[in-house]
Amino acid sequence: MKVFLLFLLFSPSLSDPIDFEVFIRCDxxxxxxxxxxxxxxxxxxxSAVLIxxxxxxxxxxxxxxxxxxxPHDGVSLQYEFNYQLRHNCTSNGxxxxxxxxxxxxxxxxxxxSVPFYIKAYNTGSSKCRNVGMGPEQDA
Numbered sequence: 001m002k003v004f005l006l007f008l009l010f011s012p013s014l015s016d017p018i019d020f021e022v023f024i025r026c027d028x029x030x031x032x033x034x035x036x037x038x039x040x041x042x043x044x045x046x047s048a049v050l051i052x053x054x055x056x057x058x059x060x061x062x063x064x065x066x067x068x069x070x071p072h073d074g075v076s077l078q079y080e081f082n083y084q085l086r087h088n089c090t091s092n093g094x095x096x097x098x099x100x101x102x103x104x105x106x107x108x109x110x111x112x113s114v115p116f117y118i119k120a121y122n123t124g125s126s127k128c129r130n131v132g133m134g135p136e137q138d139a
Contacts, residue, residue, distance in 0.1 A: 017068035018079070018106060019113045020051060025061045026089040027121040032058045035087035035120065040131050041071050042080040042103045047131050050081075068111075079106045081114050084131055089120040096124030 026033050039051035050069050055062060071079060080103035088095045098118060106112040 016109060016111050017070055018081070019068050019111070020064075020066045020081075020116070021113065022053075022064045022066075022083065022116045022118065023061065024063075024085065024087075024118045024120050026059075026087075028060045029091070030060075030089050030121070032056065033087060033089040033120075035062075035085055035089070037064075038084045038131050039066075039116070040082060040084070042082045047082075049131055077108060079108060080104070081106060083116050083118070084128055085118055085120060085124070086128060087120050087124070090122050094126075096120075096122075096126065097128035098124040099128055 020039055022037060022039070024035065024037070034056035035054070037051070037053040037055075038049055041048040041050060048071065050071060051066055053064060082100060082103040084097065084099040086095055086097050090096055098120065104114050104116075106114055
């Protein structure tokens with residue numbers, strides 16, 4: 001019985017799939033813009049990068065639907081998913097960074113869909129936290 005409990009405690013959890021969809025809206029006044037998207041499982045000490053996507057477009061919006069991902073998070077009962085978007089969808093052409101403070105929670109049990117709807121136009125700050133480095137380190 002003790003061996004079984006130790007196995008449960010130290011074995012990585014086997015998760016069900018997570019479906020991600022990301023919709024990014026710019027503005028029709030911006031003729032061409034580019035962005036770097038990172039979707040990650042947010043942890044206090046080290047975040048796990050799940051998706052990276054770089055793109056440029058002349059469209060006012062961009063939509064991505066990704067194949068299911070099976071993240072692993074040790075013994076946690078839920079995931080905390082977040083994103084970082086570095087973009088130049090701005091009226092002055094400067095690059096900005098959008099990285100929400102609050103993540104989206106999803107249980108490790110059962111299939112879940114995680115949508116991110118991002119209004120990029122003139123939104124963000126000049127600094128981004130380094131994904132995978134913990135919340136206290138800025139880039």
